[in-house]
Amino acid sequence: MKVNPELIDEIKKYGAFDISACFNCGNCTAVCPLSKEDASFPRKLIRAGHVGMEEKITSAIEPWHCYYCGECSQTCPREAQPGEYMMALRRYLIAKYDITGLSKIFYKTGWLQTWLTAGLFAAVLWLYNGYTGDFGALAGKIEMAFPVYVTIAIAGYLLNMYRHAIVKPLGGIKASLKPAHIIETFLHGFTQKNFNGCEETDLVRWGSHLLVMSGYTLTLVISNFHMLEPLDRQYSAFSPVSLLVWYAGFAIIAGGGVMTLRRLFKSAESSKFTHPSDWLFVVMLFLIGLSTVTTLGLNVLHGPADPLLAKVYRVNIAIETVWILLVVPFTKWIHIFFRPLAVYFQHVRKEAEAGTAFSL
Amino acid sequence: MSDMEKIEVDALVVGSGIAGLQSALDMADQGLSVVIVEKRPSIGGKMISLSKVFPTLDCASCITTPRMASVSHHPRITTLTYSTVDAIKRENGVFTAAVTRKPRYIDEKECISCKRCEDVCPVYLPDEYEEGMGAKKAITIPFTNAIPQLPVMDPEHCIRCGACARACPKDCIDFLQQPAPVEIKAKAVILATGYETTPMTAKKQYGMAKLPNVISPMAAERLLAPHGPYGRVLRPSDGMVPGSIAYVQCAGSRDKSIGVPYCSRVCCMYAIKQAILLSGSLPIADITIYYMDIRAFGKGYEQFYNNARAMGINFVKAKVARITEDEKHNPILRIERQEGSSAPEEVKHELVVLSQGLRPGDDVSRYGLGAELNDFGFVKLSDETVSSAVTAGAGVFAAGVSKGPRDIPDSVVDAGSAAMEAISYIRKL
Numbered sequence: 072m073k074v075n076p077e078l079i080d081e082i083k084k085y086g087a088f089d090i091s092a093c094f095n096c097g098n099c100t101a102v103c104p105l106s107k108e109d110a111s112f113p114r115k116l117i118r119a120g121h122v123g124m125e126e127k128i129t130s131a132i133e134p135w136h137c138y139y140c141g142e143c144s145q146t147c148p149r150e151a152q153p154g155e156y157m158m159a160l161r162r163y164l165i166a167k168y169d170i171t172g173l174s175k176i177f178y179k180t181g182w183l184q185t186w187l188t189a190g191l192f193a194a195v196l197w198l199y200n201g202y203t204g205d206f207g208a209l210a211g212k213i214e215m216a217f218p219v220y221v222t223i224a225i226a227g228y229l230l231n232m233y234r235h236a237i238v239k240p241l242g243g244i245k246a247s248l249k250p251a252h253i254i255e256t257f258l259h260g261f262t263q264k265n266f267n268g269c270e271e272t273d274l275v276r277w278g279s280h281l282l283v284m285s286g287y288t289l290t291l292v293i294s295n296f297h298m299l300e301p302l303d304r305q306y307s308a309f310s311p312v313s314l315l316v317w318y319a320g321f322a323i324i325a326g327g328g329v330m331t332l333r334r335l336f337k338s339a340e341s342s343k344f345t346h347p348s349d350w351l352f353v354v355m356l357f358l359i360g361l362s363t364v365t366t367l368g369l370n371v372l373h374g375p376a377d378p379l380l381a382k383v384y385r386v387n388i389a390i391e392t393v394w395i396l397l398v399v400p401f402t403k404w405i406h407i408f409f410r411p412l413a414v415y416f417q418h419v420r421k422e423a424e425a426g427t428a429f430s431l
Numbered sequence: 432m433s434d435m436e437k438i439e440v441d442a443l444v445v446g447s448g449i450a451g452l453q454s455a456l457d458m459a460d461q462g463l464s465v466v467i468v469e470k471r472p473s474i475g476g477k478m479i480s481l482s483k484v485f486p487t488l489d490c491a492s493c494i495t496t497p498r499m500a501s502v503s504h505h506p507r508i509t510t511l512t513y514s515t516v517d518a519i520k521r522e523n524g525v526f527t528a529a530v531t532r533k534p535r536y537i538d539e540k541e542c543i544s545c546k547r548c549e550d551v552c553p554v555y556l557p558d559e560y561e562e563g564m565g566a567k568k569a570i571t572i573p574f575t576n577a578i579p580q581l582p583v584m585d586p587e588h589c590i591r592c593g594a595c596a597r598a599c600p601k602d603c604i605d606f607l608q609q610p611a612p613v614e615i616k617a618k619a620v621i622l623a624t625g626y627e628t629t630p631m632t633a634k635k636q637y638g639m640a641k642l643p644n645v646i647s648p649m650a651a652e653r654l655l656a657p658h659g660p661y662g663r664v665l666r667p668s669d670g671m672v673p674g675s676i677a678y679v680q681c682a683g684s685r686d687k688s689i690g691v692p693y694c695s696r697v698c699c700m701y702a703i704k705q706a707i708l709l710s711g712s713l714p715i716a717d718i719t720i721y722y723m724d725i726r727a728f729g730k731g732y733e734q735f736y737n738n739a740r741a742m743g744i745n746f747v748k749a750k751v752a753r754i755t756e757d758e759k760h761n762p763i764l765r766i767e768r769q770e771g772s773s774a775p776e777e778v779k780h781e782l783v784v785l786s787q788g789l790r791p792g793d794d795v796s797r798y799g800l801g802a803e804l805n806d807f808g809f810v811k812l813s814d815e816t817v818s819s820a821v822t823a824g825a826g827v828f829a830a831g832v833s834k835g836p837r838d839i840p841d842s843v844v845d846a847g848s849a850a851m852e853a854i855s856y857i858r859k860l
Binding site for chain 2: 094095096097098099100101102103106107108109111114115145146147148149150
């Protein structure tokens with residue numbers, strides 16, 4: 072195996088500033104309730120980082136099993152912040168799997184992504200405001216274009232993760248076709264039930280995550296199928312689409328609001344260290360929820376011709392546009408896909424070991 | 432107060448553990464007059480409650496008791512037991528210490544140590560000398576080889592039945608005794624304040640002292656001592672002879688999360704010693720030591736460690752992260768086994784000893800002697816490369832663990848060095 076002596080310094084650029092204090096005692100792995108016999112972390116990954124085993128790190132799926140309850144960091148005899156190291160590894164892996172290389176730049180340069188996002192938002196909003204045609208129709212086309220762009224962006228990540236985590240270490244294309252494994256993968260994706268495997272269940276964190284997750288998924292459905300047409304139709308407060316939007320919007324506002332507060336007051340171990348990309352993520356989510364709810368609210372109250380609604384809707388679409396263009400394909404967002412996939416890849420590896428995996 | 436007891440000596444020694452005893456003897460044998468102040472009812476410190484010492488497996492009390500006897504019979508040494516040092520001032524090169532004798536509720540001059548008061552007392556209490564495992568009376572001589580052989584009454588738990596007063600042949604029970612101030616004038620002070628072990632509650636994940644079969648190493652010493660609470664090794668919860676015993680190393684050391692980042696030095700060795708003694712008293716028991724590194728730091732210690740390995744004691748490189756128990760109070764340790772497959776694992780034992788660390792026995796900075804403390808509360812030496820006893824305070828010297836964790840041989844050696852420094856300081860005055 073090739074050794075990269077600069078590996079640990081590279082990982083430190085993504086967080087994990089204290090990890091060199093680690094003396095490899097294994098307290099973190101032993102205290103971690105999610106660490107299992109077939110997926111043991113964080114100590115092994117810290118060791119791999121220290122000795123520069125780059126392929127061990129880039130093929131690791133364990134970082135995605137970690138939900139950062141922070142118990143390892145709280146009990147670490149060296150205060151080496153193993154939990155934050157796992158977080159840094161997730162950032163490092165996102166950057167590694169990103170074909171454009173932009174995630175890497177965004178992670179390493181702090182607020183650059185945020186400034187670009189703000190700039191792009193201003194530009195897009197200016198364009199939308201200057202558009203003299205039927206904005207409702209334009210918004211429909213824009214929203215319909217989102218899934219195409221996002222699918223291309225995500226496909227790159229997923230293929231790259233698959234290549235690093237399965238193809239390279241297992242020496243070929245392997246898959247698991249057992250329905251139970253596939254169902255479990257989706258179950259993890261939607262419920263993130265491993266959150267509650269943590270010793271001291273942080274229900275607030277899991278709850279806010281679940282709210283955001285469900286609200287956000289719903290928002291995706293609503294916007295990608297262009298279900299909400301506030302400039303063309305009058306919605307009643309309790310129409311089916313309205314109910315969906317209310318739930319999605321308020322779930323995001325509540326969940327995102329809690330997340331923001333926790334980061335502000337550093338109330339949990341997991342929210343002690345905040346990377347600018349984390350701020351961008353929660354604040355943008357919050358704004359999406361807020362602008363969507365406001366759009367529908369104005370429509371319900373004042374009808375589709377309301378001049379304020381026209382402005383707010385443009386803001387809403389502008390936020391969604393920069394979110395899709397600059398936030399979704401880079402940095403934190405992609406973890407939504409990586410976590411359930413890691414569960415799946417774990418099964419693939421086990422099956423490959425047992426010789427029962429589907430292979431090409 | 433006009434009738435306040437006043438003592439004038441050459442040197443004051445605070446603490447009567449093995450370091451305090453040794454430095455007092457060394458100074459007194461050189462012709463100096465010495466007073467020792469000890470907060471506990473007996474001199475002898477921690478060492479007198481140990482079973483054996485590493486690496487020679489000599490009997491601890493066989494080494495300590497002769498020194499205790501020499502000190503108590505020495506014509507130039509005065510011992511004040513059950514007394515606390517409240518303040519020490521230095522003026523014109525003379526130290527004045529304000530000491531309080533705590534009331535034993537007996538007349539110390541009249542008592543003939545016949546123990547009749549103890550025999551008739553109807554109140555049984557957990558014996559702290561046996562780490563709570565045995566029972567003692569509310570009026571009791573602290574332990575069999577205590578010096579002085581004077582009983583102490585526990586006023587909190589005494590029921591004032593008067594049985595002891597009626598039984599005492601010398602009529603020396605005094606329920607109304609008050610704390611008595613003592614003024615000590617000395618030319619030099621030796622701090623031999625020793626250590627306390629880190630508490631059983633130091634690490635939240637280790638059961639917070641609520642698991643009956645997770646015990647302290649001092650309790651294990653008492654279990655192993657020939658005159659211990661049960662006379663044999665039994666586990667506290669049900670009196671079973673444990674068939675599997677584990678040592679959790681670094682349970683109070685090298686852990687920033689509990690505020691003790693330093694290595695306490697002696698824990699590896701006392702755990703190995705206890706493991707060897709245990710395999711003597713329980714020949715078929717499995718004994719496991721979970722360690723981060725074994726630090727066998729002194730002469731013959733590595734040999735001692737290798738002997739333990741050869742005897743079949745298991746050494747597992749793993750930091751214990753969590754201790755729980757099953758319904759039978761068998762402790763369960765969660766570890767990561769680093770050898771082989773390297774996976775988190777839960778291991779059950781029948782008795783677990785937490786190898787607690789050492790922390791300062793007293794905050795000597797409150798005396799205002801000018802002796803500085805290091806980051807961890809131990810006495811700081813003015814220049815370690817020049818002297819192992821001289822502190823920043825003029826005339827103030829430090830001996831034993833008051834300066835930082837060390838074992839018994841080292842404490843004895845540098846108690847001698849503290850005595851030498853004090854003597855030469857006094858001669859130059």
